Amino acid sequence: MASGQIDIRGVSKTFQVDGRPLVALERVDLDISAGAFITIVGASGCGKSTLLRMIAGLERNHRGEIRHGGQVIAGPSLERGLVFQEPRLFPWLTVAQNVALGLENAKVSGETRRRLVAEHLALVGLTGFAQAYPRQLSGGMAQRAAIARALVNRPGILLLDEPFGALDAMTRAHLQGELQRIWAHEGITAVLVTHDVDEAVLLGDQVVVMAPRPGRIAEIFPIDAPRPRDRKDEDLIRLRNAVLEALDAIKDEAPRSAVPH
Ligand SMILES: Nc1ncnc2c1ncn2[C@@H]1O[C@H](COP(=O)(O)OP(=O)(O)OP(=O)(O)O)[C@@H](O)[C@H]1O
Numbered sequence: 001m002a003s004g005q006i007d008i009r010g011v012s013k014t015f016q017v018d019g020r021p022l023v024a025l026e027r028v029d030l031d032i033s034a035g036a037f038i039t040i041v042g043a044s045g046c047g048k049s050t051l052l053r054m055i056a057g058l059e060r061n062h063r064g065e066i067r068h069g070g071q072v073i074a075g076p077s078l079e080r081g082l083v084f085q086e087p088r089l090f091p092w093l094t095v096a097q098n099v100a101l102g103l104e105n106a107k108v109s110g111e112t113r114r115r116l117v118a119e120h121l122a123l124v125g126l127t128g129f130a131q132a133y134p135r136q137l138s139g140g141m142a143q144r145a146a147i148a149r150a151l152v153n154r155p156g157i158l159l160l161d162e163p164f165g166a167l168d169a170m171t172r173a174h175l176q177g178e179l180q181r182i183w184a185h186e187g188i189t190a191v192l193v194t195h196d197v198d199e200a201v202l203l204g205d206q207v208v209v210m211a212p213r214p215g216r217i218a219e220i221f222p223i224d225a226p227r228p229r230d231r232k233d234e235d236l237i238r239l240r241n242a243v244l245e246a247l248d249a250i251k252d253e254a255p256r257s258a259v260p261h
């Protein structure tokens with residue numbers, strides 16, 4: 001399996017919007033050790049998806065450096081699996097064929113390909129649905145198929161951008177448990193962006209709180225509660241409240257770009 005260490009050093013990213021510069025990220029430093037589970041929260045527009053896309057290798061032209069296993073990230077790679085809010089499955093392919101797309105560039109025999117797809121369908125609990133089409137899946141099942149596709153190439157890193165945001169509360173809670181199990185089983189590094197502070201605290205070894213205008217890291221909360229975790233655990237509830245307070249404090253700050261110089 002690929003290494004899961006990520007080093008983010010002095011990363012800034014500016015977009016041009018209507019001919020004016022928009023600082024999406026300013027001087028972000030973050031070390032993510034191999035096997036860690038990092039969760040990222042912050043107001044809409046604070047650069048969470050931009051940071052994740054940069055780790056994925058989908059955003060270029062930034063300042064600073066992002067390394068994966070010591071190598072500077074120069075573009076997308078199947079060594080870094082990606083899951084978005086919507087499953088992004090191809091409707092004309094079966095579930096098994098969709099998952100096999102995660103092996104598209106991998107040099108593996110047909111036999112190995114079939115075995116890896118079957119193993120990863122089993123990992124996400126979709127064994128009976130290999131030949132089904134995406135329209136025959138529930139939202140939660142489709143999202144599991146997307147997770148299987150991201151994992152099938154055995155990446156060192158799993159990047160998730162609000163993967164459960166569109167699901168009902170019960171399915172969401174169930175998949176949070178499943179994701180913890182898969183992460184522990186695969187020994188993978190996970191970086192998950194979420195709007196749900198409960199989810200961030202439940203899953204993360206560290207909760208990274210970001211602030212907007214300009215997008216930056218405001219605070220990092222270590223969460224060392226033992227696993228498997230219980231969302232009703234009093235320590236977790238205390239930490240959830242501390243993260244919510246940090247987010248509230250950020251909300252009350254004047255945007256820096258609106259302060260006259
Ligand atoms: N391709 C782009 N071109 C121009 N501006 C962009 C682009 N992508 C993102 N931005 C801007 O960068 C900032 C950060 O966007 P980003 O999508 O990273 O936020 P986010 O924290 O993921 O928000 P949300 O919680 O709403 O998903 C926003 O102001 C957005 O308008």
Ligand SMILES: [Mg+2]
Pocket residue numbers: 048049050161
């Ligand atoms: Mg986003």
